[in-house]
Amino acid sequence: MTSETATGRGLKSLWPLILITSLFFFWGVANNLNDVLIPQFKKAFVLTDLQSGLVQSAFYMGYFLLALPAAFVMRKLGYKTAVVVGLLLYATGAFIFYPAANNHQYSWFLGGLFVIASGLAFLETSANPLITVLGSPDKAAFRLNLAQSFNPLGALSGIFIGQHFILSGIEHDETALAAMTDAARQAFYISEVKAVQGPYLVIGCVVLLWALLVFLSKFPAAATQNAHEDSGEEVGFFQSVVQLLQRPRFMFGVMAQFFYVGAQVGIWSYMIRYAQAEMGLTDKVAATYLYYTLIAFAVGRFIGTGLMTKVRPTLILGLFALINIGLMLYAVVTGGENGLWALVASSFFMSIMFPTIFATSVAGLGNLTKTGSSLLVMSIVGGAVLTAVMGFISDHSHIRTAFVVTAACFAVIALYAFRAPKDATGPVQMTGH
Incomplete structure (x- = not known):
């Protein structure tokens, strides 16, 4: 029955x-x-x-x-x-x-x-x-x-x-x-x-x-x-925000998420523009590289998830961020087709960043988790701010130079990862970003 x-x-x-x-x-x-x-x-x-x-x-x-x-x-x-x-x-x-x-x-x-x-x-x-x-x-x-x-x-x-x-x-x-x-x-x-x-x-x-x-x-x-808090004493929104602001580790996670989304959106938004400027491709042909980017992103998620069963997630996050700093600087200095492939490759290493930052940031928040999650969702405004910054730099210099911004973003993520406590792993749940 x-x-x-x-x-x-x-x-x-x-x-x-x-x-x-x-x-x-x-x-x-x-x-x-x-x-x-x-x-x-x-x-x-x-x-x-x-x-x-x-x-x-x-x-x-x-x-x-x-x-x-x-x-x-x-x-x-x-x-x-x-x-x-x-x-x-x-x-x-x-x-x-x-x-x-x-x-x-x-x-x-x-x-x-x-x-x-x-x-x-x-x-x-x-x-x-x-x-x-x-x-x-x-x-x-x-x-x-x-x-x-x-x-x-x-x-x-x-x-x-x-x-x-x-x-x-x-x-x-x-x-x-x-x-x-x-x-x-x-x-x-x-x-x-x-x-x-x-x-x-x-x-x-x-x-x-x-x-x-x-x-x-x-x-x-x-x-x-x-839909209320799952457990623990109910905490008012403003009270929970004040408590979260007093948690440096969590606020560092919000900042890291801001820069991650800025980097991801910036790279994908200007990839066609980069291909046009560096290789003379039409927009229709250049869009093909976005397919390669998403394939790299998907493969990176599978491999990254597998690695996390053996290696601490924040260590993987830090190493992947360092690799992407190198790829961004390579795209800035080298340009051409090799620079474009560096941008494509960066998606492999970006793939685990959003969920890893999210999970390690909310770990241990208890009944502050839902408010903390909302603040982390709000941090994706980095995609609005940093994409505009890259456009401004491109207009006054070159599209290649704009990718210095994304290199700086990955530097912030690396710092967040390597300063994380060894037990700040959290249950990493892959999301759509």
């Missing part, structure tokens, strides 16, 4: 589990499409590297500003409500791309990206814990890792959509543009801008349909109830 009851409960959770697991795919698509939008908007709106880099600034500011409101909604109204709100915001942001293209307004696109990321803040805050309650507790870790395996598929799909349905591969230098008539030049810019309309309209419709499915589907009671 007990076995039959467990089986019945598992079947009831299967459909909600499929719906929520798909979210990991959806935010992988959104995140990696940005790497294609940067060169696309640079061409279509004739932007500087700093201006095109605002794609990531707008996106990650959405994460930063909505992480805590998302946690509040999740705690007060339950996981399911937070998911529905996140999907509605995601779809709304995607739909904004249509009038933005019609009106040829870059600022509207930035607004749409901000709204999309606001939705993703809700989805990422709620999806991970929700997966753990959709089934038996002893299989929670398995379900979470299975769900997270769909994130790389979304990332690859995002690059595929961008490369084949947005990037045209048509590029004109300043001389060719100057030789065009005003009408021909304007027609070229408009066609490049409108290339984003179709893909984002489809994405918006699919996400909106998913919001409706989640809303109408019956979820287990744990998905709709208030």
Whole structure:
């Protein structure tokens, strides 16, 4: 009887589990499409590297500003409500791309990206814990890792959509543009801008349909109830923030996460730009290197996870950070195809950084863990800040020089890793970043 009851409960959770697991795919698509939008908007709106880099600034500011409101909604109204709100915001942001293209307004696109990321803040805050309650507790870790395996598929799909349905591969230098008539030049810019309309309209419709499915589907009671601290005495938000600020090790982790996300986003955002400047590739061809990057990232996660069963995670983190400092400096000094491959290789060593920093930062926080997790999610604003810094340096020097910023980021991570107590390992859980 007990076995039959467990089986019945598992079947009831299967459909909600499929719906929520798909979210990991959806935010992988959104995140990696940005790497294609940067060169696309640079061409279509004739932007500087700093201006095109605002794609990531707008996106990650959405994460930063909505992480805590998302946690509040999740705690007060339950996981399911937070998911529905996140999907509605995601779809709304995607739909904004249509009038933005019609009106040829870059600022509207930035607004749409901000709204999309606001939705993703809700989805990422709620999806991970929700997966753990959709089934038996002893299989929670398995379900979470299975769900997270769909994130790389979304990332690859995002690059595929961008490369084949947005990037045209048509590029004109300043001389060719100057030789065009005003009408021909304007027609070229408009066609490049409108290339984003179709893909984002489809994405918006699919996400909106998913919001409706989640809303109408019956979820287990744990998905709709208030989500409170799992254990320990309840601590008010402001009180918990004050206590966390008094923990230097945790705050160092927040800083390390800020610089890690800045490095990852900066490398992936400007990889196409680097390939164009150093090898003369078109944006469409250069996007192929983003596939190699994600493959390196995925392989690095498998190998890094295996190494952590034998070697202390913070030691691996520190060594990988040192290797990436070398790869970044090599890309700055050498340039060309070898420099581009150095950027690709860096993703292998970045792969374990986000979850390792996250896990070691929250280890031992007890009933401060959820607030600490929110602050760590907010630290991904590094992707907004440091990508803009790299764009500014590129505009005033060269795209190669901008990667000095990412070398400095990895130096901070190495310092964090090597100053970690030997017992600050934590249960490293791989995530989508």
